[in-house]
Amino acid sequence: MSNVFGELLRVTTFGESHGPLVGAVVDGVPAGLPLDEAVIQADLDRRRPGASEFVSGRDEPDRVQIVSGVFEGRTTGAPVALLVENRDARPEDYALWRDCFRPGHGDWTWWKKHGVRDWRGGGRLSGRETVGRVAAGAVARRLLARRGVRVVGHVVALGGVRARAADPEAAGRSPLRCGDPAAERRMAAALRRAIAAGDSLGGIVEVRALGVPPGWGEPVFGKLDARLGAALLSIGAVKGIEFGDGFALAGMRGSAANDPLTPRGFASNRAGGILGGISNGEPIVVRLAVKPTPTIGRPQATVDVRGRARTLRAAGRHDPCVAVRLVAVAEAMTALVLADAALLQDARRRRTRA
Numbered sequence: 001m002s003n004v005f006g007e008l009l010r011v012t013t014f015g016e017s018h019g020p021l022v023g024a025v026v027d028g029v030p031a032g033l034p035l036d037e038a039v040i041q042a043d044l045d046r047r048r049p050g051a052s053e054f055v056s057g058r059d060e061p062d063r064v065q066i067v068s069g070v071f072e073g074r075t076t077g078a079p080v081a082l083l084v085e086n087r088d089a090r091p092e093d094y095a096l097w098r099d100c101f102r103p104g105h106g107d108w109t110w111w112k113k114h115g116v117r118d119w120r121g122g123g124r125l126s127g128r129e130t131v132g133r134v135a136a137g138a139v140a141r142r143l144l145a146r147r148g149v150r151v152v153g154h155v156v157a158l159g160g161v162r163a164r165a166a167d168p169e170a171a172g173r174s175p176l177r178c179g180d181p182a183a184e185r186r187m188a189a190a191l192r193r194a195i196a197a198g199d200s201l202g203g204i205v206e207v208r209a210l211g212v213p214p215g216w217g218e219p220v221f222g223k224l225d226a227r228l229g230a231a232l233l234s235i236g237a238v239k240g241i242e243f244g245d246g247f248a249l250a251g252m253r254g255s256a257a258n259d260p261l262t263p264r265g266f267a268s269n270r271a272g273g274i275l276g277g278i279s280n281g282e283p284i285v286v287r288l289a290v291k292p293t294p295t296i297g298r299p300q301a302t303v304d305v306r307g308r309a310r311t312l313r314a315a316g317r318h319d320p321c322v323a324v325r326l327v328a329v330a331e332a333m334t335a336l337v338l339a340d341a342a343l344l345q346d347a348r349r350r351r352t353r354a
Contacts, residue, residue: 003124005231007222008343009143011136011336015086016118017126018094023083024132026139028343029069031077033142040064040082040138047134047328049317052175054191055325056127057317059088064135082135086128090317094120099304100312104294106236111305127236127322130329137332140339147342149211151335153327154179156287159190159201166206177205177327195320198297202290203323207232207330209273209284209338216279216341223277224284224341231333232288237322238330240289244272279341288330290323 005011008028015022041064049056062084069080098119101108106125111117121128141151154171155178156163163180171179176191178184194201217224225243232241249257249270259282260267266282273284295314302312319325 005234006336006340008347009140009336009340011133013129013132013136015129015132016123017086017121017128018090018118018123019086021083021085022128022131023081024136026069026080026082026136029075029077029080029139029143030343031075033075033139033146034073035066035070035075035080035139035142036073037064037066039142040066040135043134043138043141043328043332044084044131047130047325049319049325053195054175054188054320056319061087062131080139082132082139084131084135097312099306100310101302101304102295102312102314103300103302104291125236127319127325130235130326130332133235133336134328134332137329137335140332140335143339143342144335147211147213149209149338149342151207151209151331151338153177153205153207153331153334155187155203155323155327156206157204158187158321158323159194159203161186161190162204171327176324191321200293200296200319201321202292203321205288205290205323205327205330207286207288207327207334209334212273212279212281212284212338214279214281216338216345217274217277218341218344219277222344223274224279224337225272225274225277227337227341228284228286228334231337232286232330235288235326235329235333237290237293237326238288239291242272242287243274244285245270246272246287284334284338286334288326290321290326293319293322 003012010027012025044062044064048062049058049060065083067081067083069075069078152168155176161183163178163183165180167179171177174184176184176187191201229241232238257270259271269282273282295318297314299311299313302310304310
C-alpha cells in the first residue's frame with residue numbers, strides 16, 4: 001500500500017474514516033519555520049464537514065494537535081506529526097453495507113486487491129483520509145509563503161453551471177467555494193434539486209499557484225506537471241486534469257496555442273505556467289474534473305461478496321458534491337508538490353556551487 005508522498009518533503013498519511021483518529025507525518029521540514037496549530041487549523045476548517053447544507057452532515061470539529069517537530073512555535077527539523085481525532089463516527093450507519101459494494105466506489109476493487117475491507121465508510125478510501133493531506137499541506141504553505149508563493153482554488157463548475165468570475169475573496173466566503181456569486185446561486189439551486197432527489201453532482205475545481213519562479217521541476221520523469229498530475233489524481237473522485245487551456249489546445253493551431261515571449265515576459269498563459277515540465281514564472285493553472293459522489297440515496301444495482309444481485313440505498317452522511325470540500329484538498333496537494341520542488345531546486349543549486 002502506498003501512503004507516502006514526496007521526495008525531499010515526505011508525507012505519510014494514516015487513519016481510517018471510522019477509526020480513532022487520522023493524521024499525517026511530514027518529514028524533511030527545515031528547522032526554524034514558524035508553525036503553530038492555528039495555521040493548520042485554518043486550512044482544516046475549510047474542508048471540515050458539517051459546515052453547510054451542501055456538505056456532509058458529519059459533525060467533526062477536526063481540531064489538530066501537533067505532537068512532534070515543533071518547539072516554541074518553530075519547527076525543529078524533526079518529523080512534524082499531526083493528529084486529528086474522529087469524534088462523530090457512526091459505523092452502525094454502514095451495517096447494511098457489510099456484505100455489499102457501493103456502485104462507483106472503490107469498495108469492490110479494494111476487496112478484490114486485499115481480500116478484506118473496512119466497510120465502515122470505506123476506511124482509507126473515505127474522503128476523511130484527506131484530513132492528513134490538508135494538515136500536511138498547511139505546513140507546505142508555510143514553506144512556500146517564505147518564497148512569496150500562494151496557492152488558491154475555487155469551484156469553476158458544478159452540476160453543469162459554470163462560473164464566469166474568479167474572485168478569491170468571494171470564493172473564500174462562499175459555501176460552495178465559488179468566486180462568482182451569480183453562478184453560485186444557480187449552483188446552489190442545482191445542488192438542492194439533486195439532494196431532494198437523493199442524488200449527487202460533479203464539478204470542476206481550479207487551482208492557481210501564484211508567485212512560482214521559473215525553474216522548478218525535474219525533467220524528464222519528474223516534470224512539474226507530471227508530479228502535480230500524480231498528486232491531484234490521487235485525490236478520490238478526481239477523474240481528469242488539465243493545465244492552462246488544456247484540452248482546448250488540441251483544437252488550435254500552434255500559432256494560436258503558443259505563448260509569445262516579450263521583453264516583459266509571456267504575453268499569454270495558455271500553457272498554464274509550465275513548459276517542458278519546468279515552471280516558467282507565470283501562474284500555474286490546473287483544473288480537476290470531479291465525479292459525482294457515488295454514495296447516493298437512490299436505489300442502485302450492485303452485488304454482495306458472494307456475487308449475488310442486490311439493491312443498495314445509501315445511509316449515513318455524505319457530500320452531495322465532492323468538489324466543494326475538495327478545493328482545500330487540491331490546494332494542499334498542489335502546495336506539497338511545489339514545496340518539494342522548491343527544496344529539490346535548492347539542493348540542485350547547492351550541488352552546482354559545490
